[in-house]
Amino acid sequence: MSDPDVVVIGAGADGPACAARLARKHGLDVLILEAGPWHGNEQWPEPHRDAGGTESSTTGDLNGKLLDEQLTTLEAASVDRIGGMFRLGPANLDRTPWTRTIHQNALTWHVNGVGGTSLSSFNNYPRAYPHAIDDQEHWPIDYEELVPYYQHNETVTNVRQAPITAKHRPFLRGVEESGFEHIDALNVTDTGYRPLPNAIAAPPEELNADYDGSFSYEDGFRGNPLIADEFMGSPTPSDAPVEEKARKSSNVSWVPRALAATDDPEMGNVAIRPNTAVTTITTEQGEATGVEFRNTWSGHTGVVTADVVVLAAGTIESPRLWLNSGLPDDGWVGKGLTTHWFDWVVGVFPDEVLTDITGQPEFKPYAGDAGAVIVDKPGTGCITDATGPSGVTSLACYLLSRAGYSFDNDVDPDEPWDGRGYLVGTELKRKMARYKQTSSLFIYTDDLPRQNNGVTLDPGFSDEHGPVAQVSWTPHPDDTAKRDELARMAAHILRAAGAEYVHRVDWAPLLTFSQSSLGMGRVLDANAEANNVSRLFVADHSALANCLGGPAPTNTGQALALRTADRIADRYFS
């Protein structure tokens, strides 16, 4: 596609949703440029070894069996930050990842590629808390306005309550024993617990402990095969076409839907070009005119012009590109970055307690959705469960902390945990030997946008695209107080369920589901258009005005991107 109406920078969680809406509802031609690879597309049979094709614009190129071959779902091969296929780096896996400069004990975990970080996502799809949209000062629009977009997004991405399997039952037992109220709504305005809304197909009714059939789509299996492979790319059910994979990450939901517009003569066309890093947003007299790009395999450069530019490269790369393009900065570009100020609290359960809760002395942390239950506390944050394979489990449970080594940490007897900080040595092996008796709780804090937190350009280090992003994020005491509260709640819940050992990891900052670094109401107006650059819109999680009160941002990011598509069409194409 050489003459699009709109060029979208990034085919992650939200860019394809915006592109699909522009083409399907508004008949526009959209070109999406994505810096990373494309899996499950016949034009790139070996996306990490070979430059492959140039551009794909039809669902006919998508191939689910190819996706199965490419995604081994082995942990290191999949999510190793440096050598894994889901990383932040060029498709060529013989090269290093791209750099972000961080001078802190902190970790970023973002993925580029068609699907973006949603490739590696649990696909939890709660909505924002209305409190964060309507009460907090950040958003220029109301929660009510997002609801129709949420509903449409939830239909497209197959959002439904998560199925509960044995691994989720310790958390459930704990919340019930603790006295949390049951919530059955998607719009949450009070404390309670509910199954997580997940954008993952339901399991088929015939799947249960006695099932002895095939899990292959070709043999008739439909829906969720209950393997917790979300983090490693979730290519199941095996042999299913891409659109029929159970976890509806962007590459499985909005990307095919966008390409289907091309196949439909009544709609506009969408083309996606992977391996294409945008290096500059071009402007003329305060208006965006297009982009300059560079192919990550060949180094060839080029230009695309368009009537509107949509920036959707993620909370760190979007502000970096903005700044590298020399666009105006009134002090909030890249700033106000929120991270959910995560924490992780672990419970290890004895045989008899698990037998009482699940019927067995241990459970399979890899069987069932990665996360299936959420405790909501609008105003403070939320807590979900999260279990998965052993490598990531060791890292999350015991090897990412700002609290030092547990062997030197005194534990306050008034606190509801038994250990805090890094766990190493014999104790680490002892605890990891109980992997099948370990529940992890994921704390999401309602951290607020602060101007000192975020992304700047690193004047001391550049890659082939220019100065890299330098990220600085320090927690505010008010947010840490909320986090402490959630961690105590989590520890109490695990105790109430009967855990015999509770560990508060006290994570170092993890930037993964991050938000609000080019926030509406600050850098963008109520249409998500840049205040200082006409025809430039932002449609990724950096556009969110805050961290939504705690809940995972994908549903809201996509809902907002759909709304932004409508605003773009109204403003420039009606």
Add this chain to the structure above:
Amino acid sequence: MGDQSEENISRREIMKVLGGFAVVSMSNTAAATSWTSFVDSSEIDPHTTETYRSLVDVILPETPSLEEELGPEHVPGALDIELEHYVIWQLDHCCEVRLERLTPPSATQPLQLQEGTMDPQLFELTLDTRDTSSDLAAVNDQSPVDLTIALPNFDALEAALEFGAVERFEVAIADDLSVDESGPATFTSTVETAEETFERTLQSYPYASLLSLVWDIVAADAIATTDTGIEGVASRQETDGGGTFTQLSGKDRLRALWRIIDTDLLSVLEPLLTVFVPRPGILRYVFMMLNALAGFGYYSEWAGYGTSKTALPTERELTTPVSEIQGHKQTGYPGPAAGYAIDWEFLIDGGFDDPPASELELPDDLTGGDVIEGIGGDGL
């Protein structure tokens, strides 16, 4: 056809000069070469190897004491799967430096760099300890400031700091920077001991060996600082080529590293550390990496790649059945599967309540109340 990218040309030149070979992809776009993949891990010098062995050994040790409690499969630890090579590989392959971004400061304005360019000298270092009075004196020779004045604890640090078997260390850019090229810079990382010279060539920054010297400095500072209670417990002869870091007890190695985060070590030692890394702040990030990588590498399938463990990711081959990989045996994680026959249920009959926007009736108070007594509100 005149359409070859600069990148392809520079890699072919590298191949000619260094006599190696590159992985050429199907579409004739030369993939980047990472020379470590063709290098036997015995070409990594003993100081580097011993430093990282001593790190992973304390995080994931051999545990004979767990045999009776849990079974014999729980005895082996990190050294049994050479986890030090995972950490070394990760550090050596995490960062490319681009030739097109390397520009020496101009002759007329030596302190001015064009925006978006980097001084190549920032990435090069030569240290020679052979004719100096101490290893710290050798670093002082490379420092633009006199460390005997800049460091408050120079004498105590000097007494504690040893780089083990390392007599000469060099990181250098192999490319000819007077030629206008683009692509990843090629680095050589050279360690000379009394017996041997170990040289490796990488198209990424060879952090592992460089940082192994920094960990010796961090360890020496822990010893030199009186209130830490940390002292060397192993003699130089006992550490198989490792330096001060390997002379510490297991926990003290971790305590010494934690001081990067927990004390003002990075600012007090800044003049010393900047000889090795231009911005010592990154050491906080590397501290995070060292711990996180040890666990992830150990409990993932990495050990199952056998002799291809340190090959390029696209060249690795799993040679051990997934469930039999050491970390998987110790946790019971079986590896990938197509699905699981397990019982499940939905909690909410009929699904979530979800009125249309026009019927949305949000209450006045949108925040949630406390549930667990004594927890909530203003945080105890």
